[in-house]
Amino acid sequence: MAVISSAVVIYNNSSPSTDTRNAIDIRFNDGMATRTVDNSLHLNNATHTTQEVSSYGWEFSIVNRTTGFLDQTMDLIHKFLNLVAPSFTFFSFVFLLPPIYFFNFFLSILRSVFSENLAGKVVVITGASSGIGEHLAYEYGRRGARLALTARREKSLQEIADRARDLGSPDVIVIRADVSKVDDCRRLVEETVNHFGRLDHLVNNAGINTVCMFEDAPPDMSLFKAIMDTNFWGSVYTTRFAVPHLKNSKGKIVVMSSAASWMNDPRTSVYNASKAALTAFFDTLRIELGSEVKITIVTPGFIESEITQGKFLQRDGNMEVQQDMRDVQVSSIPVGSASGCAQAIVNSASKGDRYLTQPSWFRMTYLWKLFFPELVEWSYRLSHFSRPGAPHQQAPSKKILDFTGLKNVVYPSSIQSPEIKTD
Numbered sequence: 501m502a503v504i505s506s507a508v509v510i511y512n513n514s515s516p517s518t519d520t521r522n523a524i525d526i527r528f529n530d531g532m533a534t535r536t537v538d539n540s541l542h543l544n545n546a547t548h549t550t551q552e553v554s555s556y557g558w559e560f561s562i563v564n565r566t567t568g569f570l571d572q573t574m575d576l577i578h579k580f581l582n583l584v585a586p587s588f589t590f591f592s593f594v595f596l597l598p599p600i601y602f603f604n605f606f607l608s609i610l611r612s613v614f615s616e617n618l619a620g621k622v623v624v625i626t627g628a629s630s631g632i633g634e635h636l637a638y639e640y641g642r643r644g645a646r647l648a649l650t651a652r653r654e655k656s657l658q659e660i661a662d663r664a665r666d667l668g669s670p671d672v673i674v675i676r677a678d679v680s681k682v683d684d685c686r687r688l689v690e691e692t693v694n695h696f697g698r699l700d701h702l703v704n705n706a707g708i709n710t711v712c713m714f715e716d717a718p719p720d721m722s723l724f725k726a727i728m729d730t731n732f733w734g735s736v737y738t739t740r741f742a743v744p745h746l747k748n749s750k751g752k753i754v755v756m757s758s759a760a761s762w763m764n765d766p767r768t769s770v771y772n773a774s775k776a777a778l779t780a781f782f783d784t785l786r787i788e789l790g791s792e793v794k795i796t797i798v799t800p801g802f803i804e805s806e807i808t809q810g811k812f813l814q815r816d817g818n819m820e821v822q823q824d825m826r827d828v829q830v831s832s833i834p835v836g837s838a839s840g841c842a843q844a845i846v847n848s849a850s851k852g853d854r855y856l857t858q859p860s861w862f863r864m865t866y867l868w869k870l871f872f873p874e875l876v877e878w879s880y881r882l883s884h885f886s887r888p889g890a891p892h893q894q895a896p897s898k899k900i901l902d903f904t905g906l907k908n909v910v911y912p913s914s915i916q917s918p919e920i921k922t923d
């Protein structure tokens with residue numbers, strides 16, 4: 501057997517392979533020939549992978565390769581599906597959409613009539629110290645639910661708990677917890693169940709945002725990891741500990757995703773990704789849990805809160821209010837009220853809806869993104885960036901807002917002040 505230190509391997513296949521797997525015929529420049537199946541070479545009484553052959557420094561070039569019978573069949577199947585799937589989908593839409601829409605409309609009326617009575621139900625709300633979470637506490641409280649309110653600012657939570665009691669909640673407890681820590685998530689569920697003896701709704705609401713171009717992010721990615729830790733993992737951890745209790749009560753999960761999961765504003769790439777990840781995760785979990793636990797995924801547009809006040813996570817790990825940057829990002833898009841949003845969320849959860857977008861007109865942006873993605877990208881580029889070298893405050897999105905004075909019309913007064921709660 502020749503010892504091959506430098507060889508040209510020629511993949512030469514003019515004859516069809518009888519093997520059902522991919523086969524490659526090889527001829528070395530010393531005349532030796534062999535055949536490989538699934539990238540294994542049988543040389544010098546030993547088996548080598550083609551990667552090993554490369555690492556030995558043996559040069560080779562591919563002239564031809566034979567596709568096995570199974571692969572040829574798979575290719576044909578995919579070609580067939582490429583042709584048939586679009587027309588099948590089109591006709592399914594034409595025939596299925598009207599009856600499915602009618603059926604869903606009928607179901608939604610039924611669900612409204614038989615919507616859940618929340619009196620005495622036990623609800624955990626994460627991120628209840630401000631914004632939408634705070635108003636969810638008031639809305640659940642008004643309907644007589646018992647509440648476990650959690651966030652990191654305990655003083656704010658205590659004040660909100662008092663108000664929720666005044667509005668009608670028979671029992672409210674406050675649990676200081678950081679949802680980015682798995683032990684805190686376990687503890688907040690355990691303390692709730694120890695106190696109330698059950699759990700009916702888990703509202704995964706806690707969330708933070710950062711406004712930073714991807715290329716300007718610190719290379720260690722700590723800024724972006726912090727967003728994922730709170731927005732995505734915080735909801736996943738809490739859900740993991742809550743699910744057994746929710747199964748016992750045939751309970752519900754509310755998830756605060758965002759319209760940003762499809763309307764991908766620049767400078768918030770990781771926030772947008774965290775929200776898209778939440779939607780994908782909870783859509784999957786809904787299939788796994790079946791009818792045992794219902795899941796409502798909420799995708800708000802812009803709602804009054806500390807985030808729309810301009811509270812963003814900074815590179816040093818602190819939260820800071822940057823209203824100029826908020827103006828660039830939100831521009832002249834009308835910002836919805838937190839109380840209206842909370843009311844719509846509790847209604848949807850009580851009915852067992854799968855999805856809720858609030859304000860509801862924001863749903864149309866999904867169609868824009870689906871059918872005109874180029875237009876959406878182009879408008880973001882045009883409106884959200886200033887000329888190279890100019891400060892971001894000169895972005896057209898902010899100039900329009902300032903020039904027209906629209907801020908006083910489309911922004912609620914609560915988000916015009918830079919003051920946020922501190923503990």
Ligand SMILES: NC(=O)c1ccc[n+]([C@@H]2O[C@H](COP(=O)([O-])OP(=O)(O)OC[C@H]3O[C@@H](n4cnc5c(N)ncnc54)[C@H](OP(=O)(O)O)[C@@H]3O)[C@@H](O)[C@H]2O)c1
Binds near residue numbers: 730757811
């Ligand atoms: N406002 C909007 O336009 C909008 C749009 C789409 C989606 N959302 C989502 O709605 C949810 C609520 O936000 P919001 O707009 O109401 O803003 P917000 O007023 O800033 O409320 C965020 C809440 O999350 C809590 N939180 C933040 N990090 C936390 C952590 N590590 N552990 C525990 N709690 C934490 C905050 O409390 P502490 O700081 O006291 O911990 C606060 O109570 C978020 O998930 C947000 O992404 C908001």
